Amino acid sequence: MAKNNHFEKLDQLLHSQNSDSEAINKVSIFQYAETLSQIEGALVVVSDLTNDTSHIFNNGFAKRLGLNDYSSENSIWEKMILSMMSEQEQDEKFIAELRFFHYLRNLPKRHRSEYYLLSKLRFKDSIDVLHRMYYLYDEALESVCYAICIYSPLVFDFPGKSYVVNSISGMKEELTDLSNNTIISKRERQILQLISSGMKSVDIAEALNISKNTVSRHRQEILSKLHVKNSIEACRLAKSMALI
Numbered sequence: 001m002a003k004n005n006h007f008e009k010l011d012q013l014l015h016s017q018n019s020d021s022e023a024i025n026k027v028s029i030f031q032y033a034e035t036l037s038q039i040e041g042a043l044v045v046v047s048d049l050t051n052d053t054s055h056i057f058n059n060g061f062a063k064r065l066g067l068n069d070y071s072s073e074n075s076i077w078e079k080m081i082l083s084m085m086s087e088q089e090q091d092e093k094f095i096a097e098l099r100f101f102h103y104l105r106n107l108p109k110r111h112r113s114e115y116y117l118l119s120k121l122r123f124k125d126s127i128d129v130l131h132r133m134y135y136l137y138d139e140a141l142e143s144v145c146y147a148i149c150i151y152s153p154l155v156f157d158f159p160g161k162s163y164v165v166n167s168i169s170g171m172k173e174e175l176t177d178l179s180n181n182t183i184i185s186k187r188e189r190q191i192l193q194l195i196s197s198g199m200k201s202v203d204i205a206e207a208l209n210i211s212k213n214t215v216s217r218h219r220q221e222i223l224s225k226l227h228v229k230n231s232i233e234a235c236r237l238a239k240s241m242a243l244i
Contacts (some may be wrong), residue, residue, distance in 0.1 A: 029146060034059045043067065044154040046075035050147055054078060059159065061152055065123070076147065086121045093121060096162035096240055098227065099175040102183045103164050109141040118172070119162040120154050128154035132149065177242040184225050184243065191218045193244045196235040 037044040041060035054073040100117040117133040136146040162175045211236040238244045
């Protein structure tokens with residue numbers, strides 16, 4: 001799987017939201033992240049989607065990972081942290097964040113900030129990591145301005161790989177293959193299956209009794225929703241996510 005392209009496309013989607021980070025006090029966020037890192041000994045990353053930067057707060061766990069000098073990135077993605085995972089683990093992390101993003105998009109705006117992503121990751125050298133990710137929205141609760149990622153040791157195991165959690169009610173829902181139903185529609189999945197079988201747009205249009213322009217529109221929607229550049233990547237990712 002072309003993982004770098006996947007992260008780049010999710011990056012583009014997050015940056016296309018017309019967010020207004022001035023609605024959130026950056027200093028307060030940094031103070032919170034630094035305090036959290038000190039209290040938990042965790043590695044905390046604050047990603048600024050407006051300025052495309054990340055600020056990293058290090059403590060004990062970062063030193064264990066050999067990242068005690070890791071303080072910033074000119075990107076919203078923690079490249080050094082990603083490099084500590086296998087390609088498969090990076091793929092699974094991307095898929096979990098893709099599912100989480102679409103899960104929130106289908107919620108009423110007023111409830112989006114109540115949820116966070118909970119995942120367990122496996123770093124190289126067999127280090128098990130608990131990953132929590134929170135989105136901070138603008139005042140209209142429309143666009144994500146900041147993402148806060150917290151990396152700490154996995155002190156207890158749990159079934160599955162990734163969950164969306166409501167921080168108020170405690171409700172949690174595992175992000176499995178069934179979560180993919182919120183990402184693309186049944187018609188888009190049908191078209192993606194036909195693309196995967198080698199059919200061209202004109203043949204798909206004839207088979208489904210729709211226009212070629214409609215097929216092209218669906219293809220573009222599929223690429224956008226899966227955050228990939230072409231149909232080959234879309235089919236590869238869709239198979240990994242059991243969409244087809």
